[in-house]
Amino acid sequence: MAKILIVEDEKSINNLIKLNLELVGHTCLQAFDGNTALELTANGRFDLAILDVMLPGASGFDIIGALKDIPAIFVTAKGGLEDRLRGLRAGADDYIVKPFEILELVARVDAVLRRTKAVSDSFEFDDIRVDFDCKRVYKSGEEIMLKPKEFDLLEALIRNRNLALTREKLLNIVWDFAYEGDSRTVDVHIQKLRKKLSLEDRLKTVYKTGYRLEV
């Protein structure tokens, strides 16, 4: 997956971002001040940088200038329109305001990576290969036929793998709107996915929460 630079002086938040991005399969490098970040960008190659705006040493705006063609997402406590616009004008690809939800962070990182084509749009685990571009799934080299909603559900689970998704969240992502109270739909589709791809061990039910694909 992608190699991501996290620049955030607040250690707890830096670690939080790292833990979550590693869960969905990214590799992370951490910098706790602006100058270290500048050194790292000069020496290494990244697919994405996640930047705090207010940093000791060089600021987030300084670093984004040094990034050149590497996409960047700002993470900041200032959620005002003016700050948002300033960040986007400076060349940021997206903007996340603290406090943020993990799923939001993952989704935005994913969106930016897909937009910049830094990741191959397919995913493999065990003997299963999922091609997101062609919307096809292969198991042991053989194509498994999935209904469109089943495929979307699988995609949502893969993109947020190792994270529990509530039924409501899945309804929101896959069915694109809230099915009030009809979370049985999710359960039915999950059962079908498990059966068709033999995912009983991977696609876990999380107690009182939802479902999690553990890879």
Added chain:
Amino acid sequence: MRFWQKTYIFTLILFLLCLNGGIMSLAAYTYRQSVTATEATVTAEQYYIARSFERDHIDLLSAGENASPTLLMETYGNHYKGKGIFLSFEKDGKTLYSDFTDSFSVKDDTLTHKKLDGKRYVFISSSLCDGRYRFVFAKNVEQLDKEFYSLIAVYSLTALAVSAFLAVCLFFILKRLSVPLDKLRSATQKIEKGDFSVTVEEKGRDEFSLLAKSFNSMLHKINEQMVALEADAEKKQMLVDNMAHELRTPLTSIQGYAEYLEKAAVTEENRILAAKYIVSESVRLKKISDILLDTAYIRGNTVTQTPVDLGKLLKDTADRLQPKAQKCGVELLTACDESIVMGDATLLSMLFYNLADNAVKACNEGGTVKLTCADNKAVISDNGKGMTEEQLLHITEPFYRTDRSRSRAEGGAGLGLALCKQIALSHNADISFSSRMGEGTEITVTFTT
């Protein structure tokens, strides 16, 4: 109507009344004078003619029997007619000679003005030749009327010219005098529209310039107040911005790690890490809220004034801080004389603990922090890393940190010195900082009570 216009109209009316009244009475007086003079002349003339006729009449009578007084009268009458004087003679009510076509009665021995054919005459009637005749004398004095009319004409013209001149002069003078008022008015209008940068011209030494002066100084005061208020509002806005930022950081961690625990398949190691972050960040939030409440409380309440021994307070502070100092390898020294000040011992102890704590934090291993006091003055000095002038300017601002990452790592809220300043303020004490980069910092708290 404007003030100057009112003044103009009233002044003008008053002036015109006085001027015209004055001219009219002058004209009347002049006319009276000339009438009197004319009457005197006429009386003299009548007297002369009467005496002359009496003499001629005596001469005539003595000349002979058939001498006719009527002829004499005709001679006189014809002679004086050419001079504008008309005569008539009567005897026992019978007219002997008369220049007059109409009959009229005139009182004896008085002077009467009469108009005949539109012309003015002065009539004098008297008895003549020891009461033998009644003699009526009339003189044309239409000259008097002519004089009167030309007098009126001249005076009216003069009055008109003077009035017009005055009207024009008064108009411009009053308008000019009201210019400063107009300027004041336009200045107030500008202020009304929110432009406080105006000043009014302060020329001269009259009431208007005095008014302009006080107006300007009032404006100056208002401007100062506005600037102060704006600065205050800006400061408050910055505080709110900072506070939002400071609250969001721990909130992000708490929310994030809680969510992580809820959603991720975590290892035992990561579970403990997440839980630890949640606890430490919650503690930080609590600390921020505590200090904010303390600061608000101190600001809102007057402190109790009890005698406090500064020396003892500093020694206690040093004792409480000793364990932490030892851990950091920092030496704590006290040199305190007894010095009694008025204040709240708990708050003051909080103040000195905070200051000394900061001093210990600023020191590297092997550093020294000194607490001294004498004469209502407490000094806390260290030989730590010191601060730049720029940093010194901001250290008492809420949420300002000289070393952000280190302060956060130690769980600081960035509010300590803001609280210290508030405590010092509430005790009417002056707190001053002096520092040199790399050499250390000295904090002096001077009590005025």
